[in-house]
Amino acid sequence: MARLAEYRAKRDFDITKEPRGRLNRAAGKSRRFVIQKHDATRLHYDLRLELGGVYRSWAVTKVPSLDPAVKRLAVEVEDHPLDYGTFEGTIPENAYGGGTVQLWDRGQWRPQSERSPAKDLEEGHLKFELDGERMHGGWALIRMRDRDTHRRQARHNWLLVKERDESAIPGEPDALLAASTSVKTGRTLDEIAGGVRPKRTKRIAAARAKPKTVKKKVRAR
Ligand code: MN
Secondary structure: OOOHHHHHHHOOOOOOHHHHHHHHHHHHOOOOOEEEEOOOOOEEEEEEEEOOEEEEEEEEOOOOOOOOOOOOEEEEEEEHHHHHHHEEEEEEEOOOOOOEEEEEEEEEEEEEOOOOOHHHHHHHHEEEEEEEOOEEEEEEEEEEOOOOOOOOOOOOOOEEEEOOOOOOOOOOOOOOOOHOOOOOOOHHHHHHHOOOOOOHHHHHHHHHHHHHHHHHHOOOO
């Protein structure tokens, strides 16, 4: 439970509809990832990688860059429960993280090396592949040096960098700004904030049309 202590301490679950969540050690083999676009005090993109029963999380201050030459600041934040991976909605203004949350991408991730990704993160350098609806191919998270070396910072700054591969678009760091709707409900941030009901996205419609066995295989974890 200790891993979610900070997450819970920051939130009043009588006010916010975010999940309390629980540690899910059984899901150790699964490596889901999500990105939640969060229109809070400052708009940012919360990158979450499933690891050790929680989502390790970073707040990326701008849209992830598809140009390998343009690095994005990713501020490490508290681990989030796996239940958080489907959360979309509005957090009241007076609550922690007040603002609108949109499920912007989702899929699977895998480390590029055979090494333990937990150890790679501990050492401040993780290379990984994303198989999402919007994010693809190779990426790297690189921890920056603490400004004050005498005091261990609680929150580390990292850089999120696209690797040079076929899914990179050199010269177009903001290409993903065009992706403005939810991968879960098809809604824009304004529509989520305004309480517009979820739309049936193409992907949802396609999944429903498929026979059950195929759906099971895709969802196996
Ligand atoms: Mn956030």
